[in-house]
Amino acid sequence: MISINNLNFHFGSRTLYEDANLHIKPKDKIGLVGLNGTGKSTLLRLLVGEYKPDGGSIQMGRETTLGFLNQDLLSYDTHESILKVAMQAFEEAIQVQHKIDAVLHEMETNYQDEHIDKLARLQEQFEALDGYNIQVKAEEILEGLGFTTEELQQPLKTFSGGWRMRVMLAKILLQKPSLLLLDEPTNHLDLPSIKWIENYLSAYEGALVIVSHDREFLDRTTNTTVEVSGQKLNVYAGNYSFYLEEKELRNEIQKGAYENQQQQIKQAEQFIARFKAKATKAKQAQSRMKALDKMERIEDVAGDAPVVNFKFQFTVQPGRNILRLENVAKSYGEKLILKNTNVNIERGDKIALIGANGKGKSTLMRIIAGDEPIKGERQLGHNVIMAFYAQHQLESLTVENEVLQEMVQAGSRRTEMELRGVLGSFLFTGDTVFKKIKVLSGGEKSRVALAKTLISEANFLLLDEPTNHLDMQSVNILIQALEQYEGTFVVISHDRYFVENVANKIWYIEDYELKEYPGTYHEYEYWMEQRDKGLKRPAPATNSPKAQPKPAPTAGQQQQLEQELKKVNQKLKQVEGLVNELESKLKGCESKLALPSTYADPNALHETTQQFNKIKTQLDKEQSAWEQLMEQVDELESQLK
Numbered sequence: 001m002i003s004i005n006n007l008n009f010h011f012g013s014r015t016l017y018e019d020a021n022l023h024i025k026p027k028d029k030i031g032l033v034g035l036n037g038t039g040k041s042t043l044l045r046l047l048v049g050e051y052k053p054d055g056g057s058i059q060m061g062r063e064t065t066l067g068f069l070n071q072d073l074l075s076y077d078t079h080e081s082i083l084k085v086a087m088q089a090f091e092e093a094i095q096v097q098h099k100i101d102a103v104l105h106e107m108e109t110n111y112q113d114e115h116i117d118k119l120a121r122l123q124e125q126f127e128a129l130d131g132y133n134i135q136v137k138a139e140e141i142l143e144g145l146g147f148t149t150e151e152l153q154q155p156l157k158t159f160s161g162g163w164r165m166r167v168m169l170a171k172i173l174l175q176k177p178s179l180l181l182l183d184e185p186t187n188h189l190d191l192p193s194i195k196w197i198e199n200y201l202s203a204y205e206g207a208l209v210i211v212s213h214d215r216e217f218l219d220r221t222t223n224t225t226v227e228v229s230g231q232k233l234n235v236y237a238g239n240y241s242f243y244l245e246e247k248e249l250r251n252e253i254q255k256g257a258y259e260n261q262q263q264q265i266k267q268a269e270q271f272i273a274r275f276k277a278k279a280t281k282a283k284q285a286q287s288r289m290k291a292l293d294k295m296e297r298i299e300d301v302a303g304d305a306p307v308v309n310f311k312f313q314f315t316v317q318p319g320r321n322i323l324r325l326e327n328v329a330k331s332y333g334e335k336l337i338l339k340n341t342n343v344n345i346e347r348g349d350k351i352a353l354i355g356a357n358g359k360g361k362s363t364l365m366r367i368i369a370g371d372e373p374i375k376g377e378r379q380l381g382h383n384v385i386m387a388f389y390a391q392h393q394l395e396s397l398t399v400e401n402e403v404l405q406e407m408v409q410a411g412s413r414r415t416e417m418e419l420r421g422v423l424g425s426f427l428f429t430g431d432t433v434f435k436k437i438k439v440l441s442g443g444e445k446s447r448v449a450l451a452k453t454l455i456s457e458a459n460f461l462l463l464d465e466p467t468n469h470l471d472m473q474s475v476n477i478l479i480q481a482l483e484q485y486e487g488t489f490v491v492i493s494h495d496r497y498f499v500e501n502v503a504n505k506i507w508y509i510e511d512y513e514l515k516e517y518p519g520t521y522h523e524y525e526y527w528m529e530q531r532d533k534g535l536k537r538p539a540p541a542t543n544s545p546k547a548q549p550k551p552a553p554t555a556g557q558q559q560q561l562e563q564e565l566k567k568v569n570q571k572l573k574q575v576e577g578l579v580n581e582l583e584s585k586l587k588g589c590e591s592k593l594a595l596p597s598t599y600a601d602p603n604a605l606h607e608t609t610q611q612f613n614k615i616k617t618q619l620d621k622e623q624s625a626w627e628q629l630m631e632q633v634d635e636l637e638s639q640l641k
Contacts, residue, residue, distance in 0.1 A: 001026050001061050001179065001207060002047065004233070008055030009039070009046065016042055018231040019056070024179065029201070029208045031218040031240055034228035036427055036471045040211045043228065044068060044181045047209075067177035069185055073168040074161045082159065082167045083152040086138040089174035093131040096122055134174075141170045144196040145189070146357065162188030173200065179207045186214045187468070190357040191494045213472050215240045216496040230299070251301045258298045268292055312485045313412070314457040315580075319382035319630040320347050321638075322460055322488050323368060328376035330363060337363050339512045341376070345460075350482070351490045352503035352521065359509040361492050365390070365464050368490060382633055387458030389466055394445045399438035403428055403448055406437060412455040419455070425477040426451050426470070443469030454481060461489035467498050496521055553639065565636040572629045575622055582619040589615060 002024040009017040016039035024030065032040050045051045046058060048068045078085060087094065103119045126132070142152055145166045156164060165188045172180065180201075186194050194217060201208060201221045209226075212218055218225075218240040225236040225243035236243040268288045275281030276289075325343035337360040345351070345368075353361050366372040369388045370380070380386075398406060407419045414422075423433050426447040437445065446469045453461065467475050475498055482489065482502045490507075493499050499506075499521040506517040506524040517524040553561060589612040592598050598605050 001028075001064055003059045004056070005059070006056035007046070007053055007058065007233075009042065009051065010054050011042070015231055017233075020231065020233045022226060022233040022235070024207055024209065026178065026207055028224055029204075029222045030210065031222035031225045031243075032209055032211045032228065033218070033225060033240065033243065033472070035473065038228040040228050041070070041183050043233075044070070044183055044209065044211065047179075047181060064179060065175075065177040066179050066181060067172040067175050068181045068183075069165075069169055069172050070183045071165075071187075074165055076164065076168065077157055079155045079157055081153045082142065082147065082156050083135070083138055085156050085167050086142055086170040086174060087134055089138075089171045090129070090131070090134040093126060093129040093134055096126045096129065097131060100126060138170065138174060141173055141200075142167070144193070144200070145170055146193045166193070169197075177206060179209065180204065182208065182210045182212075184212055185210065186212060186217050186494070189494065191354055191496075192356045194494060213467070213470065213475060214495055214497070215472060254298065255301045258300050261295075261298045265292065265295070312454070312481065312487065314385065314459045314487060316383050316385055316457070316459060317626070317630075318347055318384045318459050318488070319634050321345075321381040321634050322347055322349070322384055323381060324377075324379045325367070326377045326379075328367065328374050328378070330360070330367065330372065330374055336512055338367075338509070338514065341514045343368070343514065345488060345490070347488055348486075349488050349490075349505060350503050351505045351507055352499040353490060353492045353507040353509075354494070354499065354521070355508045360512075361509065362390070362464055364509070364514065365462055365490065365492060369462055382630065382637070384460050385456075385458045386460045386462065387453045387456045388462040388464075389450055389453040390462075390464035391446065391468075394442070394449050397437050397445060397448060399436070401437050402434045403437065403440075404433040406448060407452065407455065410452045410455055412457065414455060422451050422455055425481075426474055447474075450478075454478075459487040461485070461487065461491075463489060463491040463493075465492055465494075467493055467495045496525075558640065561636055561640050565633065565640065568629055568632045568636065572626070572633060575626045575629060579619065579622050579626055582615055582622060586612065586615050586619060 002022075004020065004022040004024075007017045007020040008015075032043065034040055042051065046053060048066055100119065100122045103115055103122065107115050107119070139149070139152060143149065147163075147166070156167060159167070169182075169185060185197065189197065194214070198217060198220045201210075208221065210218065210222060220239075222239050225238065225240055227234045227236065227243065227247070236246050238246065268291070272285045272288055272292075276285040278285075322345040323343065324345075325341055328338060328341040328343075330338040330341075341364070353364065355361060363372060365388075367374055367378065369386065370378065371388075398409070401409065403423060404416070404419060407414075407423065408416070412419075420433060423429075428435075428444075428447070435444075437448065440448065450463075450466055453463070466478060470478065475495065479498060479501045482491075491499075491502065503521060504519075506519065506521060508515055508517070508524075517527060519527075589608055592604075592608045593612065598608055
């Protein structure tokens with residue numbers, strides 16, 4: 001089908017491919033993976049002929065047809081309906097239809113036998129092209145990708161970039177090329193649409209090459225993985241999960257071979273250094289030098305596994321209740337978004353809000369953040385410090401700042417080295433930290449805004465699609481960071497691997513009401529599958545059962561509760577001050593214990609260790625007292641409501 005032989009390609013002075021080889025067969029379903037900048041998207045453009053190889057060849061069968069989905073298609077604009085745009089895939093059938101229409105128009109005033117014969121031939125050709133079903137096919141794919149029946153007649157111009165990309169994807173799928181080239185096809189899809197296209201591609205009769213950062217999507221749609229690494233195309237005969245296991249095994253073998261060869265080289269070099277000046281051994285030494293020069297060196301295994309190199313920091317501990325919503329409703333004009341919404345987020349909750357676009361997920365996130373007017377009640381808990389990451393947060397970036405400067409001004413009191421480490425996790429390395437915000441792409445700005453959110457001292461995070469524009473390595477960094485985050489968060493994401501690894505509760509919106517599944521994403525997915533099959537399963541808990549009405553306190557009770565709350569808050573403030581003081585003293589002891597001079601003096605070591613243990617015991621006691629006081633505050637505030 002396609003044969004890539006000894007491919008060489010350079011971008012300026014940088015070599016992307018050198019003597020790379022790959023053969024794509026008619027039924028191959030390939031996931032193309034690798035670090036950002038290694039040339040994955042470039043390879044797709046080489047295949048469609050947008051770029052020309054600097055060396056080697058790309059040979060393609062005469063019957064091979066290509067369909068290429070890429071982000072450039074977002075620029076396509078027209079007043080035509082999205083149904084007509086998608087139906088452009090059936091160009092030949094549409095041309096025949098125009099000819100049929102022209103003949104029928106002619107026959108209205110000039111009815112001749114030759115026109116009848118021509119019409120019959122055209123109708124026969126139209127039927128052979130399955131022309132009578134092209135609209136049905138287009139409607140089916142567009143609706144599968146998330147469009148409503150009513151939206152099919154709306155102009156493409158009226159849709160956002162993400163929805164336009166779905167139309168272009170529908171058009172390419174309808175063309176049914178023998179090889180589909182898909183560059184990040186899930187970027188603009190919600191979860192139901194991702195599942196739909198997974199099923200479609202799994203049954204696709206042609207070949208696929210997919211570039212994606214969604215590992216779950218790759219696992220479900222591909223049977224071969226090609227890694228772009230070391231300027232080569234390395235083939236693994238399985239999906240992404242198989243690739244990870246096989247790569248680890250290959251790395252172990254390569255590491256062993258590398259270490260063995262290094263030992264041989266070391267021994268040879270020692271022999272040469274020792275005997276090259278001795279007449280009796282000089283010939284042997286010379287022979288070994290020649291052998292070393294001819295030796296094909298085995299490369300060491302590159303350590304590209306992402307490791308989180310920053311930690312969350314927050315000094316203010318919140319109360320048990322982070323946020324409550326009671327009887328919240330939200331509409332935009334006559335369009336209902338939410339009703340009967342009751343939420344009780346508690347300290348330590350790790351919540352993923354999932355579902356189709358247009359269901360109100362981002363609206364609910366803004367309600368939680370306090371950025372939306374609502375009917376009902378919203379109450380933020382004690383000592384809660386919130387940070388909200390969403391695409392509109394990009395507007396808050398100072399465009400004249402450099403990337404590193406923007407991070408410094410975020411006020412986290414981290415060192416430049418720490419900030420560089422955080423930026424490195426999000427693909428800003430070397431001199432790229434000195435790029436001005438105004439010259440960054442939309443994706444790069446998103447990563448800066450996300451990095452700023454993560455270095456804040458917030459104990460409650462709201463993250464709306466944080467994995468957009470991140471490659472797999474950066475997604476893994478974010479997963480590791482959120483796994484060790486001790487605060488509370490709500491995250492919106494369509495990345496199932498990400499959700500499975502960070503969330504302990506699943507929220508979804510159904511019939512305009514927020515519902516909760518108390519478990520992981522895979523457990524939720526299984527539960528939904530069983531429910532859809534009509535099997536009886538225990539219903540998931542709603543996010544917060546509607547509280548039973550409670551009698552309002554009398555004026556006397558109200559005054560008594562307020563006085564008691566005032567006393568508890570005063571005591572809480574005292575304990576917080578003591579906790580901060582003890583934490584400062586404990587850090588001082590830790591600093592002393594880190595000094596070599598402390599260990600050189602047994603008396604100083606004994607005294608410092610005793611002091612450390614004493615402060616630690618007292619700190620644990622005061623932190624426990626703080627927890628109890630916070631619970632009292634929560635309870636009293638609840639009674640006063």
